[in-house]
Amino acid sequence: MKNIHRLKVAFGDTDAAGIVFYPNFYRWMDQAAHELIGAAVLPVSKLQTERQIILPLLETFCQFKSPLFFEDLVEVHSEVVEMKEKVMKIEHVFKRGDHIVASGYEVRAWTSTESGTPKAVPVPDDVRSALGHGPDGQ
Template sequence: MRSNEINIMVNWGDTDKAGIVYYPNYFKWFDIAGHQFFRSCNLSPQKLEKERNIILPLLDARCSFEKPLLYEDIMTIHTEVQEINNKTIKLSHQVFKGNVRTGHGYELRGWVSQQDQQIKAVPIPLEVKNILQENTHTKDMADRTVFNA
């Protein structure tokens, strides 16, 4: 299945009083990594909405925390398609500081048509499924730019 990696630096506002990453930030970073993943395979959420009236709402998310991240740590988020169903896409996320995994989880997103102020889950087209099932790995930005979230 298709996968992608991005780097993000922990900012001061991402930490608690002890200087450790405040846990909800993992979900923010999962969202950023998910959007970058879709952009990396030419399925930008903005493009999908504009050209196909498709949105990708979050239906479920989970995260397990294993090791702390601290201010100015640079993490790598590895995102991979875990599952494609008729109307949903499940992305897994693994967060690393160097070679040490600090957390992992997933996002379940719907493939939803938005027309006339109504939304309805619709089948994912075969060409999109084929793109998502390709055994391709990308690293966002050739120079591995650090994204500040």
């Protein structure tokens, strides 16, 4: 499953040079991942409260190709590109129009808090299917 998160760059997202300050790309990847999971499975807030599941980050990466500026309209195209037993890799591509301005990924663990201590657990088959990956991870 693919999801598109749309945003407009706010003045507070930029630095003294007038371009988007790089940590905002990571914030937007986080927002886009939550929207993807919410659209495919369940809102992340409900995963936490109803299923005691959280999705902590294990790894992140972002490569910047061209700057974004105040009031630019941006789309973050996100999808799970790899699914392992307990971990998923979500790819994010930032587009201004048809132009790719950045791309990156997050690696997140499907983690239960049921026992009080977070512990990675297998991603359920229904979640795998909803995210476009069968039980075998493909």
